[in-house]
Amino acid sequence: MLPLENTFKNRWLWPLLSQFISSPFLFFLHRDFIFTHFYKPSSSFPRLTVVLAFCFLLSNSSLFISLIVLASPEPFPSVYQRRFTKSITFVVFLLLLALRGFVFGTLFGVDYLHRKRWVLIFPVIQRPLVTSLILGIPSSIREALKLSSSAYVISTVLMLPDPFKIKSTMWQLLVQQIAIYLETSVVSFYWEQTLHVSQVVSTRRFTFMPQQESAAPRTNPSEHLLAAIEQSTPRSIFQYCAYLDLCMISESNVETWRRAAFFEETGKTYRRVISVCLRPLEQLTSRLGEGLKGSSAENSDLLSQRLSSPMVNHADLRLHEAFYDFQLCSWSARTVASLTACSRDEDRFGVARFTGCNAAVVSTLLSCLLAVEACLGKKTNPQSPHLLSPANIWRATVDSGKRDFVCKKRESTLHEKAYGMADVLGASICQIISAFHDEMQKGAKAGILDKDWIIKSKPLHSTREILVHKLSLFLTSKPTEGRTTSTPLPKRSRRLER
Structure with a gap:
């Protein structure tokens, strides 16, 4: 039974590898097309970029591992997962999200737990892997816009600037708010895609059959x-x-x-x-x-x-x-x-x-x-x-x-x-x-x-x-x-x- 389980677990290796590849790519793409248009780079910008890219990579990989651990085909975790959940899983899950912003991460974590999104939904038709991933893009965009909009409103209310210390013009404030919304939308979309990838990988059919070269x-x-x-x-x-x-x-x-x-x-x-x-x-x-x-x-x-x-x-x-x-x-x-x-x-x-x-x-x-x-x-x-x-x-x-x-x-x-x-x-x-x-x-x-x-x-x-x-x-x-x-x-x- 052990070789079967080991073979079954290997299905999560390539998605984790894809997280390591796509996270830096998305970060640098976001830096070149969004970040540099709204913020003026300083002398320490290259060094800071490397640090932020590493943090982004680490948090995305940790998020994917957390989603895999929490995934379950039933509405409530199994005996092992229930004990693990009561102790530290959800706390770690929320803390990992908080690395990218306390308000935004907490909102995503609360939404994930409230809607019981750890419950796996098995598709009727087993489509090719690329097709299954592409089909999740529209839903990921919709969920990302909902989440980023909610996070933007909440963060704006909680973090209103002091009217006596405002030195920026209205145009600068508007540009800043647009940049914040775009950043939260990009990050939220990547979270939703990470969740979708974990769902697809977990619910894909696995062929339990012996090796063809054996008897x-x-x-x-x-x-x-x-x-x-x-x-x-x-x-x-x-x-x-x-x-x-x-x-x-x-x-x-x-x-x-x-x-x-x-x-x-x-x-x-x-x-x-x-x-x-x-x-x-x-x-x-x-x-x-x-x-x-x-x-x-x-x-x-x-x-x-x-x-x-x-x-x-x-x-x-x-x-x-x-x-x-x-x-x-x-x-x-x-x-x-x-x-x-x-x-x-x-x-x-x-x-x-x-x-x-x-x-x-x-x-x-x-x-x-x-x-x-x-x-x-x-x-x-x-x-x-x-x-x-x-x-x-x-x-x-x-x-x-x-x-x-x-x-x-x-x-x-x-x-x-x-x-x-x-x-x-x-x-x-x-x-x-x-x-x-x-x-x-x-x-x-x-x-x-x-x-x-x-x-x-x-x-x-x-x-x-x-x-x-x-x-x-x-x-x-x-x-x-x-x-x-x-x-x-x-x-x-x-x-x-x-």
């Missing part, structure tokens, strides 16, 4: 990837990149030889892949079930629910925490759906069916979808399938009686994540049904639909009868042939899939 690509090409998932620290960037690689292998038609290795004759590899992907979905279902029980007990009285505080209570907090692994669950659902769908044509030994993985996948997806819909305030009761139109299959639930839980603010983060997760799960189920539609249709007519597609034990959420009914609703909707998880998502949930 492993022919004997066991999946071992490196599965070891990276199973042995890595939970919720670490290393584990997230491994899940991303697994998802792209399952969905991509370019690496068919790596995907074909999952369906080896013994079935052990396929069971390991399905197991590591179903684990996040099972955890999400269990956490939602626990949170829904707490919210149902706390909101059982209608009057107390109306008089409840708008602040997030303990039950709501548990529901929020359940969606912290939203990205991981999304990749897992897409992976198991893609592998189950392609097993119809690529599984030569029938390991997906004979090992019971197909039933486990469909049951887990349905249970998780029912739990997410319950979080959205919907109950599912067995009804005749013709009562629901195909257009409503994404929310194929019938409200009856009092809702267990209703999001207090429909535009809240909790509702958006639940809405987006329901779309991903629904699209994943539709992808499987599209591949096995005829087979499932025959099983439904014969009354044995649950034999191959629903587990015999009690599901994590709801009952077997509800799962069979839900699957029948999806089957009755007649999904479009070849539909995949690339189905366009609603506007609110689409940005969560970034």
Whole structure:
């Protein structure tokens, strides 16, 4: 495992090197085109320039290292990072920024912490590295102008000159203010680009595969990837990149030889892949079930629910925490759906069916979808399938009686994540049904639909009868042939899939 981690960490070496190269270049470019036009160089200017360039280089490199250390794929740092954060990380982070100006650095640090910008946003499409960096320039310019404008206003208010000691003309004061604004804008843009580079580097796909010159690509090409998932620290960037690689292998038609290795004759590899992907979905279902029980007990009285505080209570907090692994669950659902769908044509030994993985996948997806819909305030009761139109299959639930839980603010983060997760799960189920539609249709007519597609034990959420009914609703909707998880998502949930 150690060679894999060392190889993974090498991805940050070239961005750090680029910081050492770009920092002096930006400083001297700023000196020649902005600084010398507003300030008259003195005799000690060359020596001072070297000192300032070194300080600028040191602070930029320290900023990039701080951003890498603070980066996390979850809304809160992991156990190690949380301890490190409580002690010195944020203090050092603010002090490093203060080297370039107390007001400006503090404002950037407060904005970084308030907006939780250490949370990594994984892109849907893995573009070339240069393209990803160029796409961040417009957003960096916008953020830089906002930050520099705010810093300029605050610093101007806090540092008003003494009216009795002004010896400069109005033109000189105006030129000075323009120079200050340009300088803060340039520095702010470089900070934003540094943050963008750290985000791009952290969220880029890393291919966990053995060396091509070894025998492993022919004997066991999946071992490196599965070891990276199973042995890595939970919720670490290393584990997230491994899940991303697994998802792209399952969905991509370019690496068919790596995907074909999952369906080896013994079935052990396929069971390991399905197991590591179903684990996040099972955890999400269990956490939602626990949170829904707490919210149902706390909101059982209608009057107390109306008089409840708008602040997030303990039950709501548990529901929020359940969606912290939203990205991981999304990749897992897409992976198991893609592998189950392609097993119809690529599984030569029938390991997906004979090992019971197909039933486990469909049951887990349905249970998780029912739990997410319950979080959205919907109950599912067995009804005749013709009562629901195909257009409503994404929310194929019938409200009856009092809702267990209703999001207090429909535009809240909790509702958006639940809405987006329901779309991903629904699209994943539709992808499987599209591949096995005829087979499932025959099983439904014969009354044995649950034999191959629903587990015999009690599901994590709801009952077997509800799962069979839900699957029948999806089957009755007649999904479009070849539909995949690339189905366009609603506007609110689409940005969560970034």
